[in-house]
Amino acid sequence: MWKWKRKGKQKSSKQQPSNQQSTKQSDTIPKFIQVMSNSEDFVTYTLSGRTKCTISYIKTMCDSKILNRSVLTTLNDNHLHTLHDMQEKIPVEDIQITKDLDVIKEKVMVGYIMLQVRDAKEEVLLIPAVSLEAREVSVPEVEFSVVGPKEAFVETLNTNINLIRKRLPLPQLNIKEMNIGKVTKTRVAIVYIDGIANQDNVDTVTQRLEDIEIDQVTDSSFITQVIADNSNSPFPQLLDTERPDRVTSNLIEGKVAILVDGSPHALTCPTTVVEFFGASDDYFLPWHLATAFRLIRLFAVIFSVLSTPLYVAVLTYHHEMIPAELMATIVSSRSDIPFPPILEVIVLELTIELLREAGARLPTKIGQTIGIVGGIVIGTAAVDAGLTSNVLLIIVALSALASFTTPVYQIGNTIRLIRFPFIIGAQLWGLIGISMCMVFYIGHLIKLQSIGRPFFEPLYPLRLKDLKDSFIRLPFNKQTERPVLMRTGDPQRMNSSRVNAKRDIDE
Amino acid sequence: MRNKCLFIFMISLVLLSGCMPNQSVEEVAIIQIAGYDLGEDERIRGTVSIPQYGKSEDKASATELYLTVDADSVKDVEKEIKKQSSSPISTGKLAVSLYSREMAEKGLSSIIDVLSRDPRLSRNMYLAVVEGEAGELIKSGYTQEETTSKNVQGLIETNNHHNFPTSSLHDFLYAYYGQGMNPFLPLLKKQETFVELSGIAFFKKGKMVSMIPDSKVFTFKMLKENFSAGMQDLPFREGSIMMDNIGSQVNYKMKGTMDNPSFEINISIKAEVNEMLGLDVTPNPQLANEMEKAFVDYFKKEANELIKMFKEKEIDPLGLGSFAKTRRRDFDLTKWEEHYPELDIDVKVDMEITEYGIFS
Amino acid sequence: MNKINNSQGLQIPEKYLVTPAYVFFLVNSMQVGVGILGFEKYLVEKAGFDAWVSILIAGGILHVVLWMIYRLLQKGGGDIVHIHKLVFGKYIGGFLSLLFCAYFTLLAFTVLITFIEVIKVWVFPGLQSWIFGFVLLLLVYYLVSGGFRVITGVCLISVLIGLPILLLKFFPVQAGHTMTIYPVLSHDITEILSASKQSVLSFLGLEFLLIYYPFIKNPKKSKKWAHFAVFYTTMIYLISLLVTFVYYSEEQLKQVVWGTISAWKIVEFPFIERFEFVGIAMWLYVVLPNICLGLWGATRIPKRVFNIKQKYLVIIFCIGFYIPLGFIEGRPVIDAINTFSGQAGFYIILYIPVLLALKIISDKVRKRHEK
Incomplete structure (x- = not known):
């Protein structure tokens, strides 16, 4: 992970100048307007009524109501000669006067109206008229909960911050913003509670975000992958959630949240592997019930990862371990299968993965049908044809089911994947192979860090609290x-x- | 890049050559029961049964394949069977191993050595001596639903929870190798349509030297271990009564020096009487006292007879010698064995009948 | 993780340090290794069923040794290399440190081959040790390359996983004969002491404190944890021994090579039988910290003496472990190596009081010189 840091730094230092060069391509306003005019939706025209000025804006990004009702009427009704006059008269909040070309470009691109008067060639007036097309705040779909709040983040950063702020009416709730992505210039916000969050964590996150060198950030998962301590790990090292309530409670615990404009997911860090198995439901239930469900979930995950490898190990090497009562069931269900257990398992696991992928890619309603049709029809047919044993079919189906119990989607994917090394280990050296795989993963988890904090906490370092x-x-x-x-x-x-x-x- | 190539090469090497030679469970012939008889010319005749599992539909019916071979030794039996079997043999699930009485009387030492050495074998498997031919017993199927191995295994296991003392391979080896104790095994007998446990065979080292019929087994188990099951009937007055043991405890006490040891065996039994055949009385405390006394006398007599027999045969299935060894620091095995036939063993039985069932 | 100041070596950056409580896991997991799977036989051969006294004596001895080690380290203020340098000077001290390195290497290697032997005997008679060893050593390399903190984590996990395995002792106790447990001492003191020596050998692992001591935050506080660990280890061994006494008869135990594994054989659940396979597989967790810490200790000494990067040393040592794997086979050879490393460990334990005495003397001499 130290390599990562060093590499990241070297890269960033090398590529900084090139970045600056690219911004200097069109360094005057006329040139900028000229470049923009290539797009059909960029409008620029000169008003020749009472006020003489040039208006430029992007049609598709501007709110025409503001333009028509506030800006044009004011300009036509009054005699305004300087930008300052305009700033005072136009009834729109937060109007700026600036010379800074970078600011101008940035603002115009997001939907500000640019006003120029002939006297002040260099300075322009920027009127915010951003029209935001956004989804309504809706019910969480990935992390659904039966009880508890039913709001989920949407794709607009401001709405998301609003969802957090309204739950945390604190002056200490700090929000730092930056733009990431050479091309997309996506707004990314770091949210934390000053005084509760550790400053080191905030600094690490800020540092890593600043060092990001990427052309596009279309979703928060880009950030997860780029700033992860070990990007080769199958384990997600930042927890992503679409529930504002979860983010809020994480913030109160002292974590740092990262919000990305255009992504309905917030990232919180530092996180631990254990946290991925906790649902927000757990806090809405009495503690003993919540504990029981968490343990069930933990068991489900272990079962999901280990059941098919154990099947391979026991059937291939350790048949002594099968009790005599089970022996008849297992042997008779396998008696006509032409494949060794390993092949049988891999084929069936891949089939389940296929179903899952197909189900995920298709529209919801068809997806369900695919799941049922695929599951039942293919399963029964495979057993009837003597290609798989029904014992294995049950195990694979159960383990697939068990992997869905994880409340966080990302870790579910990890669990889907990590069982394959176990299966190979089981085929190599039976139970000892499984054990070796397990040691590898435990070692890996011990090594992992989330924003410099141990990822395997509270197991290692063992913190009873x-x-x-x-x-x-x-x-x-x-x-x-x-x-x-x-x-x-x-x-x-x-x-x-x-x-x-x-x-x-x-x- | 070169590193990566090397890594992939290594991984594929491991994957290709790392696999252990393996057989999936349905491809092996799993021997679950094996029987040994004396063959001609000092050879061993081994009989094994291999269950044949059918397709899932006809799971209920159990079919077995029986193989009989003549060989020079136990491992040779395995080798010979491999010659006859279409699939590789696995002895890992061997649940019952039977020996004919003839063979047991000749000595099982060589077989026991194999049993204690092979890591594949379970320590929970059962050994038993068969009156008659062990091969015959294996070969005659008994029920449609069960294989012989399951049948015999179930038989011994159930009875181990009742009147018969526990006798797994481990228990046998424990007494076989231990000082101051001798092993015993259940005796099986094949009847027309079923197998029954007919008694207990006692061994001195590897040789069977004596046996008791099943009517005396309860007394032996009572002397040997604590248990809370089993039944014993007894003629009483004009009829007979059946007692259901609900808790029997045995305690050994050693007195005297190593030169002149004496033993006291204290047994206390709690029991229910559930059957009073041919008795026309309602139960009352006085009757209970009488019954208790009758049982105590009966058990004392039986126990003393057993112990007398043990002394005569110079065997110690109760493990008194090993008990003495843990209690006396100057224990000397040869001295003990000299003293054993004249050992003074006092059996005390304390009996309490607590219940008479739910009807009076 | 190789940014530690080589010349001094004693100021380890805080983020590589572990809190004192982990000394418990470090000491305990190093003491419990493959030895516990079959130590009973050797004790019973010497002292019969009185061997439990020997375990207690050995535990006591180890507490004394541990006290000496702490005394030595607190006085010397560093690791064994530093102390050797202070007492014997650069060359002799370096040589003696390298002896320790050889001993640690031997210990790790012994554990490795013994574990492979166990697998060969119990699970896969046809195991190709050169491939299995390769993968195992890759794993060891992966863990050791994570540095001391990762090894500590593995130790912790090994102790935690060892706990449920201890619960399995219930099965043999249930099947055994508790009447045979009776405190009568029928062996004389020399027999019991020779069994004590034998059990000290299976308790080895304390000596690693001499090398990882600088990695402990607040090392003075760790003393009680180390003592607690030794006590816990003694109890584990004692319980294991008593359980085998209950389960086996004395003469039988003398012939059972792997007493604990054999006792696992009777563990039975409705869904699983023959627990020894699971037990041996789980034992990998117990064995790995032994190998990892052994390798780490062995490679750290040359790093401190010669200032070589530990990264390369670990690779070299792994290859060194790997080459003989294919040739070492058979019980006699492995028994011989075990006996040899046990002997070496015994001398190391004898050496510690000597070193302590020398250290005290040299300190006094130095003080007088300063005056």
Whole structure:
């Protein structure tokens, strides 16, 4: 991971100058207008009414209501000669006067109206008239929950920040913005609570975001991949979520959130592997139920990863391990299969993956049909034809089902993938091969870091305090401290003595 | 780039040559029961049964393939069977191993050595001595639903929870190798349509030297271990009563020096009486006392007879010698064996009948 | 992770340090290795069923040794290389440090081949050790290249995974004969002591403190954890021994080569039988920290003595481990190597008090000179 840092730095230092050069291609306003005129939707014309000025804007990005009602009427009704007059008269907020060509370009591109008067060639007036086409805030679809808030992020950064801010009416809620992407210039916001979030974490995130060298950022997952500590790892090192409530509670724990314009997902970091198995539902249920569900989920994940490798290992090498009662079932279901267990498993696993991919690519309604048709028809036919055993079919179907229990979609993908090395290990050396794979993954997880914080926490480093909200979830009055992982400036969530004050009977 | 090529080369090398020679479970002939008889000319006649699992539809019916071979030794039997079998042989799931009484009396030491050496074998497998031919017992199928191995294994396992003392391979080896104790095995007998446990065979080292019929097995188990199952009937007054053991505990106590040791075996039984055949009385405490006394006398008599027999044959299936060894620091095996036939063993039985069922 | 100041070597950057509590896992996981799978036989051969006393004596001895190690390290203020340099000077000290390196190498290698032997005997008689060893060493390299913190993590996981395996001891106890456990000492003191020596050998692993001591944050606080670890190890060995006493008869135990694995054989669940396969597979987690820490310690000494990059040393040592793998085969050879490394460990333990004494003397001499 140190290599990553070094490489990143070298690259950024090399490519900085070229970046600046490209911006200097059209360095005067007329040239800029000339370049823009190549696009049909760029409009520029001179008003010759009472006020004489030149208006330029992109038709498709401007709100015509603002233009017609506020700008044009004001300009036509009044005698305005200087930009300052205009700034005062035009009833639109946040009008700027600037000479800075970079600012002009940036603003015009997002939908500002540019006004020029002949006297002040260099200076222009920028009127915000941005027309934003955005989706309405809707119900979360990836991280659905039965109870709890039903708002999900949308593709607009401002709306997303609004969703967070309205839950956290705090002056300390800091938002830093930057533009990333050589071509897309996507707005990226770092959100954190000053005083709770560790400054080191904020700095690391800022640093890494600044160092990003990429041409486009169309989604937050680009950021995840680029700033990950180890980009070769199958494990996502930033947690992405579409639930503002989850982001809010993460912020309160002292994490840092990254929001990307155009992406309905927020990234939070530092995160741990355990966190990927916690759903926001867990906090809406009584603690014992939540704990039970978390354990079920954990078991499901282990089952999903290990069941087919164990099938291969036991059937290929260790048949002594099958109890006599199960032996008849397994052997008779396999008796006509022409393939060795490994091939059978790989074929069936790939079939399930196919179904999943097909289901994901198709529109929802057809997708469901594909799932059912594919699952039932192909499954039954394969068993009837004697290509797979029905025991394996059950195991594979169950393990596919189990992999869907993960609340975070990203880790679900990881789980889909990591079972294949296990299967190969099982074929090589049976249970010992599985064990070796497991050691490799555990070692990998120990090595992994999320924004410089250990990813395998609270298992390693073993932090008993953080275990309270990991595989289990203790009641809120037991969780009076923020996770140790965040190294937060204010570790106390609430006054634990007051929370746990004991009252006598009838008092 | 070169590194990557090297890496891919290495991985493919591992994948191609790393695989262990393997057979999937349906391709192996899994021997679940094996029987050994004495053959001609000092050879061993081994019989094994290999279950044939059909397709899933006809799972219910169990078919087996029986193979019989003559060989020089136990491992040779395996070798000979391989000659006859179409698929590779696996002995890992061997659940029952049977020996004919003739063979047991001649000595099983060489077989036991194989059993304790082979890492593939389960320690939970059962050994048993067969009155008659072990091969015959294996070859005659008993029920449609079960294979012989399952049948015999189930038979021994169920009875181990009842009247018969536990006797897995491990228990046998424990006593076989241990000092101051001798192993025993259940005796099987083939009847017309079924197999039954007919008693217990006692061994001295590898040789079977004595046996008891199944009527005395309860007493033996009572002397040997704590258990909470099993039934014993007893003639009482004009009829007979059946007692259902719900908790029997045995305790050994050693007294005296190594030169003149004496033993005290304390047994306390809690029991229910559920059947009073030919008795026309309602149960009452006095009757219970009488019954208790009758049982105590019966068990004492039986136990003393058993112990007398053990002393005569110079065998110690109860493990008194090993008990003495853990209690006395000057234990000496040869001395102990000298003393054993004249050992003073006092059996005390304490019996309590607690219930008479739900009807009085 | 190789940015540690080579010339000094004692100021490890904070982010590579581990908190004192991890010493517990480091010491414990290093002490429990392949030895525990079959140590019973050797003890019982010497002291019969009185061997439990030997375990306790050995545990006591180790506590004393541990105290000496801490005394030495606190006085010397660094690792064994530093202490050797102070006491013996650059050349002799360096040579002695290299002896330690050889010993650590031997220990790691012994564990590696013994584990491969276990797999060969119990699971795959036809295992090609040159391929299995290759993959295993790749894994070891991957872990060791992560540095000391990763190795500590592996140690932690190994101790955590070892816990449920301990619970399996319930099965043999259930099947065994508790009556045979009775505290009568029928062996004389020399027999018990020779069994103690034997058990000290299976307890080896403390010595690694001498090399990873500078990696502990607040090392003084770690002392109690180290003692606690030794106590815990003693208890694990004691329990294992008692369980095998319950499960096997004395004469039988003398013939059982891998007592603990054989006892796993009777573990049975409705869905799984023959637990020894699972047990051996799980034992990989217990064995790996041994090899990793051994290799790490072995490569760190030459790094400190000669200022060679540890990265290259690890690769060289891995290759060094790998080449003989294909040739070493058969119980007698492996037994011989085990005995040899045990002997070496015994001398290392004898050497520690000597070194402590020399250190104290040299300190006094130096003080007098300064006056």
